[in-house]
Structures are given as C-alpha cells and as structure tokens.
Amino acid sequence: MGYLELRGLRKSFGGQPALAGLDLSLAEGELVSLLGPSGCGKTTALRIVAGFETADAGSVSVGGRDVTGVPANKRDMGMVFQAYSLFPNMTAAQNIAFGLRLRRSGNRARRTSELLDLVGLGHLAGRYPHQMSGGQQQRVALARALAIEPRVLLLDEPLSALDAKVRVALRDEIRRIQTSLGMTTLFVTHDQEEALAVSDRVGVMSQGRLEQLDTPAVVYRNPASAFVAQFVGVTNTVHGVAEDGGVRVGAVRVEAEHEVDAGSDVKVIVRPEDIGIAQHSGQANGALVGSVVTQSFLGAVTRVSVRLAGDGQEVRVDQPSSRAGDFPVGTAVALDLSRVMVVEA
Amino acid sequence: MVAPVSTAAGSGPQAAPGGSGRSWLAWLVVVPFLAYVGTFLLYPTVLVLAGAFQDSSGGFTPDNLAALTEGVYLQAFLRSVELSALTAVLGAVFGALLSWAVASGKPEGLLRRVVVAGSGVLAQFGGVPLAFAFLATVGFQGFVTRFLRDWFGIDLFAGGAWLFELPGLTLVYTFFQIPLMVIVFLPALDGLRPQWREAVDSLGGSAWTYWRHVGGPILLPAFLGALLLLFANAFSAYATAAALVSQGSPIVPLQIRGALTGEVLLGQENLGKALGLGMVVVVAVAMGLYAVLQRRFARWQ
Amino acid sequence: MAVVVRRLVLLVLGAFFLVPLLAMAEFSTRGAGGSRSLESWTAIGSDPDLVEAILASVQLAVTSSVLVLVLLVPTMTWIRLRLPVLRRLVEFLCLLPITIPAIVLVVGMAPLYAWVDYFLGDSPWTLTFAYAVLVLPFAYRAIDAGLSAIDLKTLAEAARSLGASWGTVLVRVVVPNIRTALIGASLLSVALVLGEFTIASLLNFDTLQVQVNLLGKRNAGVSIAVSLLSLLFAFVLLFLLSFVGGRRGSSAVEEG
Numbered sequence: 001m002g003y004l005e006l007r008g009l010r011k012s013f014g015g016q017p018a019l020a021g022l023d024l025s026l027a028e029g030e031l032v033s034l035l036g037p038s039g040c041g042k043t044t045a046l047r048i049v050a051g052f053e054t055a056d057a058g059s060v061s062v063g064g065r066d067v068t069g070v071p072a073n074k075r076d077m078g079m080v081f082q083a084y085s086l087f088p089n090m091t092a093a094q095n096i097a098f099g100l101r102l103r104r105s106g107n108r109a110r111r112t113s114e115l116l117d118l119v120g121l122g123h124l125a126g127r128y129p130h131q132m133s134g135g136q137q138q139r140v141a142l143a144r145a146l147a148i149e150p151r152v153l154l155l156d157e158p159l160s161a162l163d164a165k166v167r168v169a170l171r172d173e174i175r176r177i178q179t180s181l182g183m184t185t186l187f188v189t190h191d192q193e194e195a196l197a198v199s200d201r202v203g204v205m206s207q208g209r210l211e212q213l214d215t216p217a218v219v220y221r222n223p224a225s226a227f228v229a230q231f232v233g234v235t236n237t238v239h240g241v242a243e244d245g246g247v248r249v250g251a252v253r254v255e256a257e258h259e260v261d262a263g264s265d266v267k268v269i270v271r272p273e274d275i276g277i278a279q280h281s282g283q284a285n286g287a288l289v290g291s292v293v294t295q296s297f298l299g300a301v302t303r304v305s306v307r308l309a310g311d312g313q314e315v316r317v318d319q320p321s322s323r324a325g326d327f328p329v330g331t332a333v334a335l336d337l338s339r340v341m342v343v344e345a
Numbered sequence: 346m347v348a349p350v351s352t353a354a355g356s357g358p359q360a361a362p363g364g365s366g367r368s369w370l371a372w373l374v375v376v377p378f379l380a381y382v383g384t385f386l387l388y389p390t391v392l393v394l395a396g397a398f399q400d401s402s403g404g405f406t407p408d409n410l411a412a413l414t415e416g417v418y419l420q421a422f423l424r425s426v427e428l429s430a431l432t433a434v435l436g437a438v439f440g441a442l443l444s445w446a447v448a449s450g451k452p453e454g455l456l457r458r459v460v461v462a463g464s465g466v467l468a469q470f471g472g473v474p475l476a477f478a479f480l481a482t483v484g485f486q487g488f489v490t491r492f493l494r495d496w497f498g499i500d501l502f503a504g505g506a507w508l509f510e511l512p513g514l515t516l517v518y519t520f521f522q523i524p525l526m527v528i529v530f531l532p533a534l535d536g537l538r539p540q541w542r543e544a545v546d547s548l549g550g551s552a553w554t555y556w557r558h559v560g561g562p563i564l565l566p567a568f569l570g571a572l573l574l575l576f577a578n579a580f581s582a583y584a585t586a587a588a589l590v591s592q593g594s595p596i597v598p599l600q601i602r603g604a605l606t607g608e609v610l611l612g613q614e615n616l617g618k619a620l621g622l623g624m625v626v627v628v629a630v631a632m633g634l635y636a637v638l639q640r641r642f643a644r645w646q
Numbered sequence: 647m648a649v650v651v652r653r654l655v656l657l658v659l660g661a662f663f664l665v666p667l668l669a670m671a672e673f674s675t676r677g678a679g680g681s682r683s684l685e686s687w688t689a690i691g692s693d694p695d696l697v698e699a700i701l702a703s704v705q706l707a708v709t710s711s712v713l714v715l716v717l718l719v720p721t722m723t724w725i726r727l728r729l730p731v732l733r734r735l736v737e738f739l740c741l742l743p744i745t746i747p748a749i750v751l752v753v754g755m756a757p758l759y760a761w762v763d764y765f766l767g768d769s770p771w772t773l774t775f776a777y778a779v780l781v782l783p784f785a786y787r788a789i790d791a792g793l794s795a796i797d798l799k800t801l802a803e804a805a806r807s808l809g810a811s812w813g814t815v816l817v818r819v820v821v822p823n824i825r826t827a828l829i830g831a832s833l834l835s836v837a838l839v840l841g842e843f844t845i846a847s848l849l850n851f852d853t854l855q856v857q858v859n860l861l862g863k864r865n866a867g868v869s870i871a872v873s874l875l876s877l878l879f880a881f882v883l884l885f886l887l888s889f890v891g892g893r894r895g896s897s898a899v900e901e902g
Binding site for chain 2: 648652655656659662663665666667668669670672673674717718720721724725728729732736739742743745746747748749750751752753754755756757758775776778779782834837838840841843844847848855858859862866869870873874876877880881884885887888889
Binding site for chain 2: 072081089145
C-alpha cells in the first residue's frame with residue numbers, strides 16, 4: 001500500500017478519453033515521473049491528484065485517506081506549475097509566505113527566509129516576479145509550494161519553459177531538495193532525459209495508460225514495449241522479416257528472441273550504443289555490412305550513420321569519439337546488433 | 346521587436362539591407378506624413394492653445410482664461426466634471442461586472458463576440474444615434490414612457506424634461522461608458538492567468554482569498570486606469586449631448602458649440618479656444634495618469 | 647453562486663442595452679392611430695437630402711480609410727526599418743488625437759477649413775483630411791500590432807537580398823503580411839467616419855449623422871429608423887472584425 005495511491009482513474013474531455021484507467025502507487029518519500037508525449041494524459045492525472053479536475057471514475061488517496069472528493073484547497077498538496085504562476089503583485093518573500101498567511105502560522109518570516117535559502121535565493125527576497133529570471137521564478141514557485149509542508153509535491157513540467165543550462169541545474173536542485181526533505185513527489189514531464197535523471201521510478205504513458213512503470217535503468221534498458229523503447233532514448237528502427245529465433249534483414253540473418261510468427265514483416269528496434277561496428281572488406285559472409293555516410297560529433301560519443309548494403313536502410317551507431325576516426329565517411333563496415341527488440345510492423 | 350533608439354545612431358551593419366549613406370533620402374519618406382499631421386493636427390491644435398491667450402486683434406491677454414474661472418463657464422466645467430465622473434464610476438462598475446460575466450464564458454463563444462462587437466459600436470460609433478435611441482425609449486412619446494403611462498399610470502416626465510438635461514445625459518452617457526469599459530477592461534481580465542487561481546487553491550485559499558489578495562490587487566491599476574479613460578471619454582463627448590440638448594449649454598462642449606456658432610459677446614471671440622484649452626488640460630491630465638497606470642499594469646503581465 | 651450572479655449581470659445589463667434598441671424598432675414602425683407601418687423606413691430612400699448625405703458619408707468612409715492607410719503604412723514600415731529614432735515621435739503624433747477632443751480640434755480647424763474651401767471647394771469630401779486625423783490613433787494601433795506580429799526586418803532583408811526595391815518590399819511583402827491588420831484598421835475607420843457628427847456639423851457639412859440630427863426635429867420616426875440602421879450596420883462591421891482579429895490571433899499562436 002503506497003503513500004499516494006491513484007486507482008482506476010478515468011477521464012474524458014468531450015468524448016475524447018484522456019485517462020483510460022490509470023493505477024499508480026507512490027511510496028512515501030519517492031519521486032515518480034510521469035513521462036509521455038503531449039496528450040498522453042499525464043497532466044490530466046496530475047491535475048486530478050491536485051483536485052483541479054474531477055475524475056470520471058477512480059480514486060485518489062494520500063496516507064490511506066481517500067481525498068477523491070476533497071476540494072483542491074483542502075488537499076494540502078504543493079503544486080509547481082509550468083511557468084508564470086507567481087503572484088505578480090507580490091515579492092518573492094510574499095509569494096512564499098502566502099500559504100503560511102492563509103494558515104495563520106507563526107514564525108512566517110523565519111520560515112520564509114529558510115525556504116529562500118533552501119532554493120538559494122536568500123538575496124532576492126524583495127524582488128517582484130517580473131524582476132527575476134525564469135529559473136529564479138521557478139525556484140520561488142518551488143519554495144512557495146514547499147512552504148505549506150505539503151503531504152505531496154506535484155510538479156507540472158516545471159522546467160519546460162527554461163533554457164537548457166538552467167533546466168539541468170534546477171532539475172538537479174529539485175532532486176536534492178526532494179531527497180533531503182523526503183517529499184513524496186509526482187513529476188510530470190515530456191522530457192525523457194529529465195525523467196530518467198531525477199526519478200526513483202519513471203512511468204511512461206501513452207493514450208491515457210501506463211505503458212511501463214519502473215526504475216530509470218530498467219525503463220531504458222528493458223523497455224516493455226516498442227512505444228517505450230522509441231520514446232525513451234534514441235533508437236534505430238530497421239525493417240525485416242521474422243524467422244524462427246531470428247530476423248532476416250535484407251539477405252542477412254540476425255539472431256533475436258521474439259514471439260512474432262515466422263514470415264511476418266517486423267521492425268527491429270535497437271539503440272545506437274548497442275551496435276558493434278568494425279571495418280570490413282571483401283565478402284559479407286553473413287554479416288550485416290554497409291558503408292559510412294555521415295558522422296556527427298556529439299561530444300563524448302560520435303554518431304556514425306551507416307547505409308546498409310542491399311536495401312539501403314540507414315542505421316545510427318554510437319562510438320566513443322576517440323575511436324570514430326577509424327570510420328571516416330565511405331568506410332565499408334560490418335555491424336553487430338545486440339539487445340534488439342522485435343515487433344510486428 | 347522594439348527597435349531600440351541607440352541602434353539607429355550606430356547605423357553600422359544594422360543600417361538595413363542595401364542601406365546607403367544618403368540618410369537625408371531616408372528622411373524624405375516620412376515627409377508626407379509629417380506634413381499632413383503638421384497641417385491637420387498640429388496647426389489646429391496650436392491655433393487653439395495659442396488663441397486661448399490672444400485677444401481679437403492677436404495681442405496677448407489672460408482675459409479669456411480668466412473668464413473660465415467664473416459664471417456660466419465655471420459652472421459648465423463643474424457640471425462637465427460631475428457628469429464625467431459620475432458616468433465614469435457607473436460605467437466602470439457595471440462595465441467591469443459585464444466584462445467578468447463575459448470573460449468567464451467561452452473565449453471564442455458567440456456571447457463574447459456579440460458583446461465585444463456591440464461594445465465597439467456603442468462606445469465608439471454611438472453619438473447621435475444614441476440620442477435617438479433614448480428619445481425612442483424614454484422620450485415624450487418613447488416606448489417605455491408610453492408603456493409606463495398606459496399600464497401603470499406613471500408619468501416619467503412629472504419632474505420636468507429631465508431627458509434633455511443633466512439626468513438624461515447621465516443616463517445616455519452611461520449607455521456608452523459601460524461598453525467602453527468592456528473594451529478596455531476585458532483584456533485586463535483575460536490577462537489573469539488560471540495558474541494564479543489554481544496556485545491559491547493548492548495553497549489552501551478560497552475564491553474570496555484569490556480576489557482579495559491576488560486578482561483584485563492585480564486588476565486595481567487597470568480598473569483605475571479605465572476609470573480615468575472613461576472620465577476623459579465622457580468629458581470629450583459632444584455628439585450625443587448636442588443631439589439631445591438644444592436649449593442652453595450645461596456642459597463645456599456645448600459652450601464651445603455656442604462660441605463657434607457666434608453666441609459670444611464682442612471681444613470674446615477667442616473664448617472658445619480658451620474653453621478648448623481647458624478641456625485639453627483636463628483630458629491630458631486624465632490620460633497621463635491613465636498611461637502611468639497602464640505601464641504599471643503591463644509590468645505584471 | 648458565481649453562476650447565478652453571472653446570469654443576473656447578463657440579464658440586467660442585457661435588458662439595459664436591448665430595450666433602447668427594441669424601442670427604436672417599435673418607434674420607427676408606428677403608423678397612424680396605433681397601427682404598425684414601415685413608412686419611416688421607406689421614407690429613408692425617398693428623402694433626397696438624406697440619400698445624398700448617406701452617399702457623402704460612405705464616400706468619406708472610403709477616402710478617409712484610404713488616406714490614413716496610405717499615410718501610415720509606408721511611414722510606419724520605414725520607421726521600423728530605417729528610422730527608429732522617429733518611432734516615439736510618430737507614436738506620439740498618432741496618439742495625440744486621443745487627448746484632443748474632436749470638439750476642440752474643430753475650433754482650430756474652422757479657420758483652416760476657410761482655406762481648404764478656398765482652394766479645394768466646399769464639397770463634403772474635403773472632410774477626409776479632418777477624419778483621417780480622427781481615425782489616426784485607431785489605425786496606428788491596428789497597424790502597429792500587425793507590424794509587431796511579423797519579423798519585418800528579416801522579411802525586408804530577405805526581399806532586398808533577392809533584389810527587390812523598397813517599393814516592392816512594401817507592396818509585395820509588407821502589405822500582404824499585415825493584411826488582417828489593414829482590414830481591421832479600415833473597418834474601424836469606416837465605422838468611426840459613418841458615426842462622426844461633431845466635426846461635420848460644426849464645419850457645416852451635410853453628412854449622414856448631421857442629416858439624421860436635422861431630420862429628428864421634423865420627423866423623429868425616420869431619424870430613429872436611420873439611427874437603428876446605422877447602429878446595426880456598424881455592429882455587422884465590428885462583428886466581422888472580431889473574426890478577422892480571431893484568425894490573426896490563432897495563427898500567431900501557431901507560429902509562436
């Protein structure tokens with residue numbers, strides 16, 4: 001039994017289903033991300049938890065107490081919005097103190113300055129939102145949500161409006177603060193890198209359902225479906241025909257476990273880093289061969305694009321940049337595919 | 346998108362595609378506009394402002410302006426201010442309510458389109474047709490006048506010909522002030538972000554908390570600004586009053602009409618210009634404050 | 647609770663605005679001895695003075711919108727591209743008529759129009775010059791919004807680098823890209839000019855509103871019929887404008 005429980009949540013907007021029976025359970029102090037493309041229902045799920053939307057069916061409970069019918073302002077949930085949620089007529093400190101004021105709690109000034117320090121903005125207490133950068137505004141928004149000591153913290157794409165650099169810094173900071181406070185957190189994002197980086201577990205959503213819910217490593221290494229594989233991380237998709245215990249790609253047989261009937265068209269999904277590459281000359285001898293068409297330098301790794309001999313499909317292969325010099329454009333190479341996933345085309 | 350002034354002075358690579366050194370040619374393009382505005386806007390304006398200080402032979406005199414501080418002219422200014430202030434407050438309050446009722450509906454809905462288009466018509470097009478609208482409604486033979494008389498025996502005009510005096514002007518002015526408020530206040534209401542309401546909710550606040558601490562304070566500058574705009578609008582209005590009031594000149598614009606159509610004493614030919622200067626000063630003060638408040642509000646967007 | 651208040655507001659204010667319009671319809675269809683008659687409405691077409699005034703106003707609406715667009719579009723475009731120093735000045739000049747009531751402007755225009763009469767004759771179309779001043783702020787705001795919504799500098803640079811002259815840039819690149827703003831500016835100008843009374847009446851020109859006012863003294867029914875008609879016409883114009891604006895808004899969102 002989790003601390004935050006979502007059971008059988010369903011919701012549709014004007015006949016369009018946004019959530020088709022969502023079950024999710026968060027342990028106390030855990031950070032779970034809901035990851036998916038726009039329209040997959042992740043934001044709807046978050047807003048139902050917050051109490052801004054009412055589910056058509058299903059329930060939400062926190063710490064064993066059913067809060068399904070409780071209005072948003074009685075739920076004690078801290079929410080950080082995408083952007084521009086700070087009250088523009090109040091300073092950073094006043095924004096943070098707002099929830100405390102509503103609760104008439106004492107020591108507001110001390111608590112406010114503690115929170116400002118927690119998010120590293122002690123020196124900006126008197127600034128108005130329009131005088132702060134986007135990243136600073138989101139830090140204040142986080143402090144404001146934490147000020148009321150919520151039972152659950154809800155983050156609705158809080159980083160999506162920020163620059164790449166700020167995004168990474170703030171994402172790490174959110175994780176640090178969340179861990180140190182042991183705050184049960186539901187984090188909604190469409191950015192897979194973000195989700196993998198900060199979460200205890202990642203839930204990948206598609207069309208109102210959870211496709212997979214597991215630790216970042218498992219979601220990345222052992223995707224439960226083709227959708228998850230393709231949404232999380234970079235993948236190659238190569239077309240082929242299923243055989244017993246393998247797949248035929250062009251004239252070449254690739255060993256792979258799968259449950260597709262022999263003879264059907266399939267897609268072979270494989271990550272660029274799971275492909276071995278070696279220089280090759282002469283006959284193919286049953287190996288997957290081709291020639292290098294482009295190289296793109298990505299920093300530590302270089303992505304080598306190879307056009308397969310025969311049917312001309314392109315496959316991207318990641319190599320440490322130090323080794324990429326061995327495969328200049330035009331080089332004939334042989335590829336070795338491992339950890340492939342085979343699905344019906 | 347705003348091209349900062351400093352880039353022009355630099356006129357380096359910034360000096361536009363194909364830019365040549367002949368900068369005087371570039372200035373030629375704006376000459377027609379400046380010539381036109383100079384002739385038909387600035388010249389008449391200067392004529393009024395300067396004329397306010399001149400006697401009939403063109404010499405300097407403070408008499409015209411001095412005349413404004415007493416008698417019928419002072420009365421007219423006071424009545425104009427009273428009428429404008431009263432209708433600005435009525436228009437602002439009811440217009441804000443109407444804006445709220447419209448803004449809480451669908452953004453692309455029919456109600457909103459109709460109210461916005463209708464407001465545009467009544468606020469900016471109004472004039473003479475509005476006077477006739479009220480003649481048809483509460484004039485001596487108006488629809489409502491007859492209705493009340495025939496069904497309830499109430500005589501709307503028992504207290505005199507109020508429609509053609511200040512009370513009538515107040516009623517008709519409110520009829521175009523409310524729509525103007527909708528036009529200027531609706532965008533401000535649209536500027537309220539739903540996140541603010543939701544943030545208040547998630548922090549444990551109620552609808553009242555939201556309006557008291559967030560929505561209200563954010564809208565206050567816009568509301569006060571609109572109040573000033575409405576005041577200036579009523580103060581400047583002429584057509585409705587001219588069509589409705591043909592006897593006497595209770596307010597400043599009608600005094601100016603009198604001055605223009607020759608109802609002034611000899612030696613006071615420039616009195617109309619002094620009245621005009623007085624109006625410009627009042628309107629400029631209101632609009633200046635309006636601009637300050639607008640800027641204050643824009644900062645929060 | 648909020649829903650009830652909202653309905654109440656809409657009901658009360660809706661009545662406040664609709665009753666006078668219904669009253670106009672009722673009043674203008676009164677016949678002899680309590681009967682209904684369209685006499686006032688048919689009289690509109692048979693009064694030569696009124697017809698002439700309507701035609702004059704329509705002509706003025708067209709000439710004034712054309713004049714204000716011809717003056718503003720090249721000037722505002724040029725200032726954004728080449729003379730940003732003048733931007734504040736032009737904005738100030740364009741918005742100035744808001745601060746100067748028409749009734750004051752007409753005081754200064756009276757002597758000016760003595761000259762206009764002398765050189766150009768006293769036909770109502772000379773009012774075009776005065777009316778372009780009146781619609782200046784509205785046209786300025788509409789065009790300014792239109793120009794802000796496009797990346798004028800890049801578009802102009804692209805066209806120039808492909809060999810276009812400044813005239814071509816203006817006519818073939820700028821104008822098509824801000825056409826919704828231009829339509830908006832024109833519709834607003836037309837509505838304002840058709841409703842204008844102050845300047846026309848005090849400079850003694852017979853335009854639509856001046857005739858309506860004059861006619862009201864003799865035959866209120868016809869005046870009320872014309873008033874209702876002109877209000878409805880302006881409403882249709884602005885209602886169409888709301889769709890023009892809406893489309894511009896949604897396309898801006900897509901681009902943004």
